[in-house]
Amino acid sequence: MDIILLGPPGAGKGTQAQRLEQRRGMRQLSTGDMLRGAVKHGTPVGLKAKEVMDRGELVSDEIVSELIDAELTAMGDDVGAIFDGYPRTAGQAESLDRILASHGRALDHVIELEVDEDALVERITGRFTCAQCGTGYHDTFKQPEVPGVCDKCGSTEFKRRPDDNEETVRTRMAEYRAKTAPILPIYEERGIVSRVDGMAGIEDVTRAIDAILG
Ligand code: ADP
Ligand code: ADP
Ligand code: ZN
Numbered sequence: 001m002d003i004i005l006l007g008p009p010g011a012g013k014g015t016q017a018q019r020l021e022q023r024r025g026m027r028q029l030s031t032g033d034m035l036r037g038a039v040k041h042g043t044p045v046g047l048k049a050k051e052v053m054d055r056g057e058l059v060s061d062e063i064v065s066e067l068i069d070a071e072l073t074a075m076g077d078d079v080g081a082i083f084d085g086y087p088r089t090a091g092q093a094e095s096l097d098r099i100l101a102s103h104g105r106a107l108d109h110v111i112e113l114e115v116d117e118d119a120l121v122e123r124i125t126g127r128f129t130c131a132q133c134g135t136g137y138h139d140t141f142k143q144p145e146v147p148g149v150c151d152k153c154g155s156t157e158f159k160r161r162p163d164d165n166e167e168t169v170r171t172r173m174a175e176y177r178a179k180t181a182p183i184l185p186i187y188e189e190r191g192i193v194s195r196v197d198g199m200a201g202i203e204d205v206t207r208a209i210d211a212i213l214g
Contacts, residue, residue, distance in 0.1 A: 011198045
């Protein structure tokens with residue numbers, strides 16, 4: 001089963017993708033994570049993407065679609081993909097159809113996390129992750145069970161993203177509204193879109209997604 005989690009920055013896509021990985025053995029494919037990896041390692045893609053990401057704008061369709069294609073090539077056919085933060089434009093949506101077909105795969109569900117924009121700045125400015133394993137946390141909404149220690153791997157080091165500041169978030173939200181939200185009708189025509197209340201608690205959102213996936 002291959003699915004897209006769609007929603008503005010801070011909607012909870014990464015949080016839910018990590019939970020689906022653990023519960024269903026699916027695989028999270030986050031172009032944001034891939035790009036941050038490329039920036040960290042100073043690859044040619046990373047060098048191109050860094051400033052665009054710092055501004056909160058979108059990197060080129062070509063770059064992200066190539067990253068996704070490479071990940072799917074490396075991945076087993078029997079493992080379901082959770083697309084997180086991709087596609088983000090009509091061009092990427094077209095590329096994804098082509099890429100999936102070339103791998104003998106197809107989309108089963110597009111799940112839109114509906115959120116109240118006013119809440120997103122708080123979600124994003126409070127976000128941090130484990131520096132070791134990438135598990136996501138929040139200052140107010142999801143502290144580790146033992147303060148300062150990652151639930152999953154026990155690491156005591158955490159990090160925050162440079163683009164998780166209020167100004168960049170506003171640009172990222174504007175990009176979402178202008179370029180990403182308009183791709184939903186493509187999937188609506190196919191009858192594969194479901195909506196989930198992303199303002200509910202993390203557990204409730206997971207339950208709602210489980211009910212859709214069956
Ligand atoms: P968020 O958690 O806010 O949804 P991501 O981690 O998905 O953010 O993305 C961070 C940044 O990486 C984006 O602001 C953008 O610059 C870039 N990026 C990630 N995915 C894509 C994509 N599919 N297309 C273009 N740019 C992307
Ligand atoms: P996205 O990947 O869509 O940008 P994240 O999953 O990283 O969003 O979530 C953004 C922040 O909000 C994280 O710090 C996360 O712990 C927190 N968060 C995620 N889902 C919820 C929720 N349902 N209620 C409250 N906080 C949440
Ligand atoms: Zn960890």
